[in-house]
Amino acid sequence: MTRVVVIDPQPAIRAGLAMLLRTEPGLVPVGSAVGARDGLELVSVQRPDVVILDPHLLDxxxxxxxxxxxxxxxxxxxxxxxxxxxxxxxxTARVAGADGLVEKSAPEEELFEAIRVVAGGQTALPALDREQLDAAAHRVDAEDLALLAMLMDRTEPSDVAATLRLDRRKVARRVEKLLGRLRSQPPRSIPT
Incomplete structure (x- = not known):
């Protein structure tokens, strides 16, 4: 049985997913939360195998x-x-450490498959093309290119810290900065 927590700001999504998960063999909803605060608390109490998380929370x-x-x-x-x-x-899903990415408009079977795949230790992330990688590389500072590459390759956090010769807190701050740059800034112009 795969235990699942849902963290989503919309009540209809939380209720709908709970209902759908109850009907799917092997998937067990163990709680839902509105935002980060109550979601993190729920995850630490319930210890689910998989968390379904909306990337845009209210809090x-x-x-x-x-x-x-x-x-x-x-x-x-x-x-x-x-x-x-x-x-x-x-x-940004990869940089944040997500194991899967599913659009809410996708058929429910796609979500169920992603849950099963990630619960089995694999990833359910879409393939990246060269254009996406180039765009990401041009959004970050040159000193963060190695960090970006390691995160894209899903390098373990302890290995990232050791490679960069930084403690984990400094790596965490650089990852937060990196996420901010990837989400909010237009790409830097490329010198010709």
Whole structure:
């Protein structure tokens, strides 16, 4: 049985997912939360296998919340469940440590499959093309390119810290800065 927590600001989404999960063999909803604060508390109490998380919460940034969830011990797997048509989300999902990404408009079977895949230790993230990678590389400072590359390759946080010769808190601050740049800034112009 895969235990699932839902964190989403919309009551209809939370209720609908709870109902759908109850009908799907092997998936067990163990709670839902509105935002980051109550979601993190619920996750630490229920210890789910998978968290379905909206990347846009009302009380905090969902991608930052994803990072905090993935830093727990033991860390549940996270599937971002988004209605947003943000072309940078496949990149920022990886930087935040998400294990899967599913659009809310996708058929429910796609969400169920993503939950099963990530619960099995794999990822359910869309493939990235060269254009997406180039756009991400041009949004970050040159000193953060190695960090971006390691996060895209899903390098373990302890290995990232060791490679960069930084403690985990400094790495966490740089990742937050990196996420901010990837989400909010237009790409830097490329010198010709």
């Amino acid at each position: 905090a940034d969902g991608l930052g919340t994803c990072r905090r969830i993935r830093a727990l011990d033991p860390a549940p797997r996270v599937v971002l469940y988004s209605a947003d048509d943000d072309p940078s989300l496949p990149v």
